[in-house]
Amino acid sequence: MKKIKFLMVMSVVIFHSISGQAQENKETKFSFPKDRKINVGVLVYDGVEIVDTGGPIDVFVKANNSNNKYNIYTVSATQNKNIIMDGNTVNLVSKYNIFDAPQADILIIPGTSPEIVAKVSADKKMMNWIVDQNNKTQMTMSVCTGGLILANTGLLDGRSATTHHWSIDELKSHSKINVQEKKRFVVDGKFLTGAGVTSGMDVALEAIELIHGKDVADDIAHGMVYNRYGTMEFLPKK
DSSP: OHHHHHHHHHHHHHHHHTTTTOEEESOOOOOOOSSSOEEEEEEEOTTOOHHHHHHHHHHHHHHHHHHOOEEEEEEESSSOOEEEOGGGOOEEEOSEETTTOOOOSEEEEOOOOHHHHHHHHTOHHHHHHHHHHHTTOSEEEEOTTHHHHHHHHTTTTTSEEOOOGGGHHHHHTSTTSEEOTTOSEEEETTEEEESSTTHHHHHHHHHHHHHHOHHHHHHHHHHTTOOTTOOSTTSOOO
8 A cells, every 4th residue: 555655655755746837727618719710829029038929829820730720920019110139139020019000819928138028018008908818818928038027017927937047036026926937837727937048938838738639739749859757957046
């Protein structure tokens, strides 16, 4: 009996160690449209981080290669659809802006440097748009310090969430958020938050798994030559 109990405990430990250190709470039943493609809206703004943005987009593009279920588009935070991404290296012309964008079923909020996050979070029109979109989304996702933008809307109050490890203390300043440290991503109901940069792919792959199943998500990860079962143990100890 003791041996059985030991094996059961070890199975739980092993499961959690290979699950990308995700925290999952408050299960949500998703109701995605069946009569049209699923709208995946990606919010972009001047200075937005390139991999935060492109990583999740690429996951959904790869998902379309097999099922063609997603309508993926970018949404500029301002009326000007011409966006200069992080490092002034990539010029992105968004398909929509917050004034003409359709309702997203999945909303993705990428991050960037904290000073730019503070600047864009002060844009009331953009923040109100996020709240309005969230009212009808099936999933609302953030990547890296995009979690701070989402936190600044108040939508993460009472939820578990994470962000880039350099910005964890700022996320902790939101006393109503249950901040999860050293998690590559956190799932709480319809909210999915990623720890930073490459973890945006973890978040998007988790979304694919929740919608289509683990085998589909794993197959996409294999095609992207991406290990979605890594941990955050490589970070320096505090």
